[in-house]
Amino acid sequence: MSTIRTWRINNADVPVKIVYENRRNARFSLTSSSFVIRIPRFATAQTKSEMKESGKRWIESTISRKPDLLNLFAQRIYRDGDCICTFDREIEVTVNRGASQNGLSLSLKSNILAINTGQPDVKELEGEGVSKTVQKAFAKIYNMLVTKRAQDLAEEKELPTFEKLRLTYMSSRWGSCSSKKGNLSINTKLLLAPAEVLDSVIIHELGHLVYADHSKNFWKLIDEKDPYHRRHSNWLKTNGTRLQL
Ligand SMILES: [Zn+2]
Incomplete structure (x- = not known):
């Protein structure tokens, strides 16, 4: 069983996944989508809450040491006219410049990434x-x-x-x-x-x-x-x- 929640830490919204599983000790880690706090399923309620607190302190100190980590959770914003640089080419992003269609559609051709949202006035999306x-x-x-x-x-x-x-x-x-x-x-x-x-x-x-x-x-x-x-x-x-x- 696990749930992802957002904690306010060091003035940022940080995704934290709490996993209850068969283990003896708490374990804290980081993936590119969230921090993860693993807690022994059979610990007492008080121990569980202490472990969450110490997980929170670990996250605070991890972020203080490496504030760039927060970029991990930031979502890319696709703006009309942006450029995406890959290892071998530059790709231009166009949002809603082609014919409008229903729903989200996307094509990547001749170094142009065309995103159509179906809503003509939208020029950026995430x-x-x-x-x-x-x-x-x-x-x-x-x-x-x-x-x-x-x-x-x-x-x-x-x-x-x-x-x-x-x-x-x-x-x-x-x-x-x-x-x-x-x-x-x-x-x-x-x-x-x-x-x-x-x-x-x-x-x-x-x-x-x-x-x-x-x-x-x-x-x-x-x-x-x-x-x-x-x-x-x-x-x-x-x-x-x-x-x-
Ligand atoms: Zn390897």
């Missing part, structure tokens, strides 16, 4: 629904290109080839790999990162086709195949929350 629709459109357009890029990297770096690559919405990871099936998943937001950062995540996931874990051997392989991987993962730590699509 919301999870729009964002997910835009991410799907980008995933569709870029899937082949990124797959080709990953195939080239696998060949160039002498890493195993994969079965399938999927650009997808992910809430808390940049990439994942099912080493049994040989499928890679890459977070669609990485299209907004520099090409070498995208490549670095791809190489990391290809590396998991050799070693499924994060063992010493895995990191030795990554050091060899992607000598600047630390620089790239630091770039993501610093800038990752700004990659909003």
